[in-house]
Every structure is written in C-alpha cells, then in structure tokens.
Amino acid sequence: MLKRLLPKQENFFYLFQKAADKLQLTATEFSNLLQHLDNQQHYVDEIAKHEAEADQIAHTNFELLHKTFITPFDRHDIHQLTSTLDDIIDLINRIAQRFPYYQLQSVPEEAIQLSQLSAEATRHLKEAIYCLHSLRHAEAIFALCNNIDNVESRAHQVVLAGERKLFMDENDFKRFFKLKEIYAHTKLVINRCQDVANIIKGIILEYS
Numbered sequence: 001m002l003k004r005l006l007p008k009q010e011n012f013f014y015l016f017q018k019a020a021d022k023l024q025l026t027a028t029e030f031s032n033l034l035q036h037l038d039n040q041q042h043y044v045d046e047i048a049k050h051e052a053e054a055d056q057i058a059h060t061n062f063e064l065l066h067k068t069f070i071t072p073f074d075r076h077d078i079h080q081l082t083s084t085l086d087d088i089i090d091l092i093n094r095i096a097q098r099f100p101y102y103q104l105q106s107v108p109e110e111a112i113q114l115s116q117l118s119a120e121a122t123r124h125l126k127e128a129i130y131c132l133h134s135l136r137h138a139e140a141i142f143a144l145c146n147n148i149d150n151v152e153s154r155a156h157q158v159v160l161a162g163e164r165k166l167f168m169d170e171n172d173f174k175r176f177f178k179l180k181e182i183y184a185h186t187k188l189v190i191n192r193c194q195d196v197a198n199i200i201k202g203i204i205l206e207y208s
Contacts (some may be wrong), residue, residue, distance in 0.1 A: 051093035112160030
C-alpha cells in the first residue's frame with residue numbers, strides 16, 4: 001500500500017532531463033543572440049520564457065523531494081543538482097536581459113566563441129544527465145564530464161584573448177565594461193556547468 005502512495009523515483013530523472021533540455025536551449029539561444037544582434041529582442045524573450053519554465057521544473061522537483069520518502073540517491077545531491085541547474089539558466093537570463101540597454105551593434109569574435117563553448121558545455125551536461133538513471137552508464141558519464149572540463153580550459157583561453165584585445169584596443173569606456181561583463185558572465189555559465197559535472201561525478205562515485 002505504502003509503495004503505491006510514494007511518487008515514482010523515475011520522476012526525478014525525468015525532471016532532471018527536462019531541466020537539462022531547458023538549459024541547452026537557453027545557452028543555444030544566447031549564442032544565437034550574440035550572432036544576430038539585429039534580432040536580439042526575439043532571443044532575449046525566448047531566453048526569459050525558458051527561464052520561467054525552468055523555474056517551474058525546479059519548483060516541481062523540490063515539491064517531489066519534499067513528498068518522497070525513498071529517493072534514488074542522497075536528498076542533498078538531488079537538491080544541489082536541481083538548484084545548480086536552475087542557477088545556470090538564471091545566469092544566462094540575467095545577462096541576456098541587459099542586452100536591450102547595452103545597445104551593442106556588434107561583439108568581438110571571442111564573445112561569440114565563448115557563447116558557443118557555453119552551449120557545447122550544456123550539451124555535454126545534458127547527455128550526462130540523460131545517462132544518470134543507470135550506473136551502467138558510469139564510464140560514459142565520466143567521459144562527458146571530462147569533456148566539460150576540456151571546454152572550460154578552452155573557454156579560459158578565449159577569455160584571456162578577448163580581454164587582452166579589450167585592454168589593448170578598446171577606447172570606448174562603456175563598451176569596454178559591457179563586453180567585459182559579457183565575458184565574465186558567459187565564462188561563469190561554463191564554470192557552473194563544471195560544478196554540476198562534479199556533483200554528478202560525486203553521485204556516481206558514491207553509488208557505484
């Protein structure tokens with residue numbers, strides 16, 4: 001009787017997957033925004049929509065955690081994974097919402113490259129989360145997490161190159177700080193993807 005009353009454990013994995021879907025969509029839209037500044041409001045609005053839907057997914061997952069007696073893995077890990085995924089989407093939305101008053105007509109190639117790397121990191125993260133339901137996928141999960149580490153290393157070099165150009169060539173004070181903020185926030189998105197990858201690796205190590 002009790003078993004029938006408990007929510008199904010698979011629901012957690014389903015919600016993680018939905019959150020990962022939203023994260024990849026949001027990161028991709030941000031990359032599109034930087035490449036199509038002439039239509040930026042469309043992408044800003046799409047990102048805001050994804051962020052609102054992601055908040056609802058996180059809320060549903062927290063409610064499920066509160067109601068579930070037996071969870072597929074540690075409750076703290078579920079909470080941390082849910083909140084960190086949601087935080088990454090919030091980060092992307094936060095920087096996207098600034099674009100209408102940044103009024104940028106163009107951005108450096110390094111900013112575009114960095115946004116593409118953030119989308120790549122979220123793709124690897126999504127694939128890892130889709131494998132999370134089974135320990136049989138442990139090797140694939142570790143490989144995907146290592147891919148995220150590699151993306152972070154490449155992103156670090158792109159940021160250095162972009163900021164070097166800013167300090168050497170950019171004479172417009174306002175544009176300098178707008179672009180520097182874009183670099184910082186986009187790199188932070190990738191760092192947070194790495195944080196989630198570390199959470200996932202910890203879960204696999206604990207239960208394998």
